[in-house]
Amino acid sequence: MVRAPCCEKMGLKKGPWTAEEDQILISYIQSHGHGNWRALPKLSGLLRCGKSCRLRWTNYLNPDIKRGNFTREEEDVIITLHQMHGYGWAAIAARLPGRTDNEIKNVWHTHLKKRLKTGTETTQESTRENQIESKEEKPTQSFSSTDVSCSGTTESSTENSQNSMESSLIHDIQEIDESFWTETLQMDSNAKKNSMDSMELMEGFSSKFRDETFLLSAGSRDEDDMSYWLRIFLQAEELPKI
DNA sequence: AAAGTTCCCAACCGCAACTCT
DNA sequence: CAGAGTTGCGGTTGGGAACTT
Numbered sequence: 001m002v003r004a005p006c007c008e009k010m011g012l013k014k015g016p017w018t019a020e021e022d023q024i025l026i027s028y029i030q031s032h033g034h035g036n037w038r039a040l041p042k043l044s045g046l047l048r049c050g051k052s053c054r055l056r057w058t059n060y061l062n063p064d065i066k067r068g069n070f071t072r073e074e075e076d077v078i079i080t081l082h083q084m085h086g087y088g089w090a091a092i093a094a095r096l097p098g099r100t101d102n103e104i105k106n107v108w109h110t111h112l113k114k115r116l117k118t119g120t121e122t123t124q125e126s127t128r129e130n131q132i133e134s135k136e137e138k139p140t141q142s143f144s145s146t147d148v149s150c151s152g153t154t155e156s157s158t159e160n161s162q163n164s165m166e167s168s169l170i171h172d173i174q175e176i177d178e179s180f181w182t183e184t185l186q187m188d189s190n191a192k193k194n195s196m197d198s199m200e201l202m203e204g205f206s207s208k209f210r211d212e213t214f215l216l217s218a219g220s221r222d223e224d225d226m227s228y229w230l231r232i233f234l235q236a237e238e239l240p241k242i
Numbered sequence: 243a244a245a246g247t248t249c250c251c252a253a254c255c256g257c258a259a260c261t262c263t
Numbered sequence: 264c265a266g267a268g269t270t271g272c273g274g275t276t277g278g279g280a281a282c283t284t
Contacts, residue, residue: 038269055253090272106251
């Protein structure tokens with residue numbers, strides 16, 4: 001497969017985006033959508049390659065993106081899913097509404113890796129990080145709950161109660177077997193074919209669960225409540241094949 | 243206050259998968 | 264079915280901000 005020439009084309013701008021460029025991209029997508037990224041720069045008048053436009057939009061300008069720091073719960077979700085998926089950032093991002101794969105990747109490399117390391121150094125559990133570092137063997141569903149809950153070693157007493165809740169959730173996550181992810185990823189693939197985006201997929205999940213009524217035990221729906229999504233994952237094992 | 247170092251994140255690169263003709 | 268074009272993903276990097284000496 002011959003790679004299509006991209007930014008090396010003369011005349012295309014690289015580097016940080018200016019506010020004007022952002023505005024052009026936003027207004028163009030708002031009025032025309034982004035059917036063809038490659039044609040978008042030409043049509044919108046931007047001196048950027050389509051790839052750069054797509055990245056700028058998906059990682060920064062998209063209004064669906066949740067800005068700001070990651071919550072403790074989000075970080076724990078990343079750690080947990082990472083231990084299951086390996087470096088499947090896109091798969092993890094699909095399960096953290098409003099977060100991008102790039103963002104998650106950055107958080108992992110800047111915070112979570114260290115956090116895990118610090119945690120593992122202070123406990124008897126030092127093997128997991130080594131396994132992760134050793135270039136990601138196939139992700140496995142069998143891991144110790146202490147691997148995750150040990151992260152962040154010096155917690156305040158208020159955080160301790162939160163940690164115990166997280167530990168409980170994480171313990172539940174361990175119960176999800178590989179077939180869940182196989183099926184979920186298959187759903188992702190099918191959803192892509194149907195042009196569903198990840199949010200629609202998640203909505204599909206939640207409405208499906210509501211239909212099944214077992215969401216009754218999952219608490220109230222709140223887009224920003226990571227516990228909600230965690231519970232969705234936990235109960236997804238019972239999801240009938242779509 | 244200045245120089246050096248570390249941290250963080252937006253953006254780029256290259257590959258692979260997917261879609262279209 | 265093959266090949267060209269397009270999109271998505273993960274790895275990596277450049278440079279500004281924050282911190283330390």
